[in-house]
Amino acid sequence: MDFTFDARTEELREKLLAFMAEHVYPAEPVFHEQLAERENPWTSVPVVEELKAEARKRGLWNFFLPGEHGAGLTNLQYAPLAEITGRSPSLAPIALNCAAPDTGNMEVLAMFGNEQQRKQWLQPLLDGEIRSAFAMTEPDVASSDARNIATRIRRDGADYVINGRKWYISGAMNPNCRIFIVMGKTDPDAEPHRQQSMILVPRDTPGVHVKRGMHVFGYTDGDHGGHAEVVFDDARVPAENLIAEEGSGFAIAQARLGPGRIHHCMRLIGMAERAIELMCRRAVSREAFGKALAQQDVIQEWIAEARVRVEQLRLLVLKTAWLMDTKGNKGAHTEIQAIKIATPASVEWILDKAIQTHGAGGVSQDFPLAELWAAARMLRLADGPDEVHKRSLARRELKRYL
């Protein structure tokens, strides 16, 4: 269990910290101005493209992707870098082409796509030219149980025809989100884990209706393409668009979710560090009832508790990354669930205290805290609610005594 940062990690951290200081943090106010001014509330803005160009030039690109297609980092190498990007989560991950859901989609294509699929869709994604969506969650079923997914993918001659309703399809409101990976049932009569398949559906396919952006608390997340409700109404694509084989959808989803969860957790830790920094800065600079907030025991307790929690979370995330590297995603199953359970809830708590320290400013658009809070809160639901992961983890623990 060795979490030491190796030379490559240290070098990339240094480069990334410089990029954050020189480009990302200064871009934050510009970003918000450009967002306010754009016409289409779902498109990206120029400063993001500038950051992408600069990051790529500096060799800060596609860190998330192991293997030949990406930067080839291990999870343990990527973890501290992803944490740093979490400090500015609207800008830094996308600047490095490391933003969800594209990351997961690129992984799926790299691992399970055929050559043609990789050429057509993976390459422009790796180049940051287009964006993509992962269409799994449905409004009408408890989607935390992937076997419930009801969208129908029916074979019809040389095509598949897709019918169903999806929502919270992140990124899909952005017109540059050109390709959807859709999960649905190809064989409702197969055994439960073999009913689902994944298929590539280009945005401009007839029968694909992007209806509206779903909200997260009051946020539309328009800066990264929102969360769309999408209806597939007899959407027809060639059979070659199927990823891997019929019935492999559940297995691919599982493979995709492990890395996705740890990436979220890494970034959440960066968000927590940002929150602690803001909380401390506010506490030393603001006075109430005759003394600085920093001198109030209650606020000191929050800061201490936040620090103690973050240290624990980071170590568990590092251990998980190390396990994934050394024993594979399956060998890290318990730990991936553990960080998914612990991180969003703890970071939500830290953000709440940072908000409280900022008074009304804390809930406003003048500080990033409220929006970060909503993101952390959402992650107690996304990729399976806390309760599902807890039950599953507990059952594995209990099995040892049966």
Add this chain to the structure above:
Amino acid sequence: MDFTFDARTEELREKLLAFMAEHVYPAEPVFHEQLAERENPWTSVPVVEELKAEARKRGLWNFFLPGEHGAGLTNLQYAPLAEITGRSPSLAPIALNCAAPDTGNMEVLAMFGNEQQRKQWLQPLLDGEIRSAFAMTEPDVASSDARNIATRIRRDGADYVINGRKWYISGAMNPNCRIFIVMGKTDPDAEPHRQQSMILVPRDTPGVHVKRGMHVFGYTDGDHGGHAEVVFDDARVPAENLIAEEGSGFAIAQARLGPGRIHHCMRLIGMAERAIELMCRRAVSREAFGKALAQQDVIQEWIAEARVRVEQLRLLVLKTAWLMDTKGNKGAHTEIQAIKIATPASVEWILDKAIQTHGAGGVSQDFPLAELWAAARMLRLADGPDEVHKRSLARRELKRYL
């Protein structure tokens, strides 16, 4: 300590419940459609005016205001009615002309305004024709300590000239918000509790700049006029606009906040009841992993805990109302703080669990839960953050042992 609902309360409850069932709940979807369609994102919409007309016709009007100007109810009579309106907090309070901040402003005018002020501003407010704002909080000071308020109200001949920056001025983005009650310093050299005064500043006064709407977790609260940042730049009003006398601002603020706090708590309880209802309905209708959510122990725990908390909160609010009626606001000081501490935090917890029960829908615009959550969360800061009230309550408790 008698909380029995008297005959008048029972009669009004019955009428109000009928109004809710027949008009308010059916208006909710219409309201959201009209909001989406309006051009100015800060104005009211037609269905609200229709509800107001209907409510007034039914004698459901100005319940909040004791004395001759309002319905003449006691706090104990008003409490169960305000709770009911809290079940649809965007529509029912305004429909009955019982929405903050107008309620507090009408109280100030009724108690402290002179005849001319009451005629010019109180009457149209009582008639629901215009709206009003209370400009106290400032971005640059810890406004929970009212003595910090730094806006300057300087006498200049027959006028007062106002300079300062305010924010989170609820309702002020609505163009029909015609009058601001502004708190500021008339005499910075007086002893701390006599430095502040309140003054009436019409919206169209030169030098009044309504700059932007502040957010609350992404919500603009545009449906009730948002939360404005307002700059007063040499805004000049006649000296007669002063409310009561110079130096009385702190005392008026205290008088205004007591009822304001209990009204918020009453409505929060209605919000909690709505959340429990939604949580139960979801739990019985949604299946996951082979059984209804309602059969999961964890969700049963949430429901039980929610019920147990609401019962306690309601009783404490009723006791507080009864104390205000029998011993005055001062005699209920501890209890007003107690409900301000307990209610937003408990209701926030309940809403969080209701959200979790709804999955992604819980954070969306398709259910009212996330927006209610943001309102409850905001109330852990508004009118003084929890920490300030706790310290103050504890000091009174400790005094008994000194």
Add this chain to the structure above:
Amino acid sequence: MDFTFDARTEELREKLLAFMAEHVYPAEPVFHEQLAERENPWTSVPVVEELKAEARKRGLWNFFLPGEHGAGLTNLQYAPLAEITGRSPSLAPIALNCAAPDTGNMEVLAMFGNEQQRKQWLQPLLDGEIRSAFAMTEPDVASSDARNIATRIRRDGADYVINGRKWYISGAMNPNCRIFIVMGKTDPDAEPHRQQSMILVPRDTPGVHVKRGMHVFGYTDGDHGGHAEVVFDDARVPAENLIAEEGSGFAIAQARLGPGRIHHCMRLIGMAERAIELMCRRAVSREAFGKALAQQDVIQEWIAEARVRVEQLRLLVLKTAWLMDTKGNKGAHTEIQAIKIATPASVEWILDKAIQTHGAGGVSQDFPLAELWAAARMLRLADGPDEVHKRSLARRELKRYL
């Protein structure tokens, strides 16, 4: 919903407060000395008998028992009196002959006992001459589900013969605990709610083996007769000892537990008030790091939170008492569960904070806090663990939506 204390309550409160001040509090150190000196660690001590005599002389006796046999108080009248006794829970309840488990046993005898049973056992209990035990809980089954109780009560001619193992039989280590009400199965083949019966078993019956005292966090509770493990090994009693009729055990248990639960909650509130008082006294008198504990925000937060919780609990207990008086125990079913869920947990929290304020003294025998904590903690298990009550309450709530 009228919780006003009537004239009789006010008069008894005054008398009881005088008795507490003049006799009970002064007796506390004497009590602990006498406990340390007694030879049998399970017997009562002289000061308790003196307090009983004094209380009875003052008309402070058998408050708990409605109807002709007791003081004839309503639950609402008894509630504030029981709360006061909770401030000194080792002495005051027993001094007034209002201590569990005798209270519940007297209720059972008064309601369900026949004339002979009442004469032989109820009368000396009402006179405070003997003590009694309620033998229900068993080590080998989840006794929160009363239908699990496995002790066998077998008819054999003119007798019943009892076999089984019980534990946590409170009071039974005291040699003056002369009579056990034993719950067990008379007909294992009846439908689940008709299998159980209750029977009177005198302590000196051959086959009754009082084995050992069970602990509660290291406490033996020897001052009120401990918590015994008792084995019934062919214990034979005359058939007349059966209470009511065969198969009525479950119903009697239910009838007994409602009042028992509210009495515990009433006393817990008195314990919480004692804890707040001790916490405040400590906070004003102890200095650390240059200021009184009372000036630390964190301790102020604890005190405020404690006060806010106690106010809510008391009101819910009063409402429950009022409901029991006006609608019967069945009509108060939800509220009885609600206070059983809320009170021990909240009071445990308050005691924890009071302990923390006292440093090492808080966990010691020099302050009553640690022992009170253990009592509160035990009540999250006794008479059904929290989880069972929450599930049951939630199911009733959910039923409204099915």
Add this chain to the structure above:
Amino acid sequence: MDFTFDARTEELREKLLAFMAEHVYPAEPVFHEQLAERENPWTSVPVVEELKAEARKRGLWNFFLPGEHGAGLTNLQYAPLAEITGRSPSLAPIALNCAAPDTGNMEVLAMFGNEQQRKQWLQPLLDGEIRSAFAMTEPDVASSDARNIATRIRRDGADYVINGRKWYISGAMNPNCRIFIVMGKTDPDAEPHRQQSMILVPRDTPGVHVKRGMHVFGYTDGDHGGHAEVVFDDARVPAENLIAEEGSGFAIAQARLGPGRIHHCMRLIGMAERAIELMCRRAVSREAFGKALAQQDVIQEWIAEARVRVEQLRLLVLKTAWLMDTKGNKGAHTEIQAIKIATPASVEWILDKAIQTHGAGGVSQDFPLAELWAAARMLRLADGPDEVHKRSLARRELKRYL
């Protein structure tokens, strides 16, 4: 940051696990029988001496002590071993001569004692022949601020004369506890951190009065010598008994507490693992309301939460050990405080849930859970209450922004 167990650690772990399985766990019931039968409630029992002999024979001895006097392990090597001993905390640490407070006292003597002191006291302690106490805490001052310690150590010719009152002096009730390290003021007029000194006071010194055993909840901890109140009344010892030099007491105390805190945390993690194991075993074997406890979601949530917390705690303890080894105790200051804040509170929570899963058995003497709980709870106070550590840690965090 490399936490890999090296070869020596792995070898010792294997040996220790074998010793636990073959000797310690089987000795637990014997231990309790012998405790119940001994005459002096403060002495050790034969089975403990047998375990010590066996452990020493197996080379499982004095693991805690770095350097030539002990086993020479690093903190990182010791951590997993100490954790294992925490699974049976009444037997395993003492069996390996690794029990507090002797461990800390041996460290003090090894680091600061002169040759004569080491020969006379360290050697028999290293051999497990005698026991020792650390007399720091006083009832009359907030001892978390070591500068408050008021006991007077006055130079008188060739002697020092000691006057003062101490309590919670762990181990001191055991007659074989032969030597006390006493902290007190040699120079009340020196600057605050130079007023205190430490001095060796043999138990049989005239003027040393061991008054009584203090309780922790209901426990006397008699099996390891209890927690004594000790009065020093003109106790006179030769000046050579002073440890190091006058004024060095505060510094020695600081040096002693770092390792002491991490040892406690290591063992607490073992206690938590034991609790999880017991909770799981109970859950799979006990039925209530028609299904095994293990099938209830609520209990699954507890188990999952417990597992997630323990994993985080262990990693933070390992990191702290690694830091102490690589950067010294000062370099690990923040982390030592972090584990002192996090571990007792989290383990207390886990034990509470394990207790709840066991019903009444959980609070009884038939399972170790309640006693372990009391030990964990005590550690939220011992060596400085949580609040003191949180404030201190927060101030260091805040300093970065001043």
